[in-house]
Amino acid sequence: MESGVFFVLAFVIGLVVLMIASMWKIFEKAGKPGWAAIIPIYNTIILLEIAKKPWWWFLLMLIPYLGVIWSIWTWNMVVKNFGRTEGFTVGVILLSFIFIPILAFGDDKYIGTEAPSNPNILDANV
Template structure:
């Protein structure tokens, strides 16, 4: 009996460590230091920055009933911030053990904080260097 519990505990520990690595990679893709994914509550504040929403959304995610709506919206904004569509959001919600690693280690690129339209639009614009000498036409 003890061996079964020990085996189960090691299996669950391996899953937790794996998801820390996954979130570390997602944070790095979004231009944040990976270590921010290791701090339990701080991780969610940073995730709100990545998706472009204010920190107080975390409080809304703690209200029973309301939290379901805001968590789904946040996951959708996460997938949109990485250039994915609503189908990918459904995958993140119902089959996260597959889709989060795909987001972290796949070809998805962070394209901007989808929840902040102005910042998302600015991230879509090509960089323009105002200090570079301009060619006259």
């Protein structure tokens, strides 16, 4: 019985380390300090910056039940700022231990600060 407890504990610790390393890498890809991934609350503020959302969304995330909406919306914007679609967001929400490392260690580049590829997209006369 004790070996089963050890296996579960080792698995949970490994999963936590994987998620912290993934967040660290995502932060670095977005030009933010990687060490912010290990600081509670501050890491959510940095994630909101990557998503291009205001810091006070963190307060909205604290609302029971409704906060889930803002959390999902934040991850959707993070995923989009790395050039992925809403389908990938669904993966991040349902299987985060698989999709967040894919986002972190894959070839995805942070495009949140780049200008649109079509320069006329901002022109109101088009």
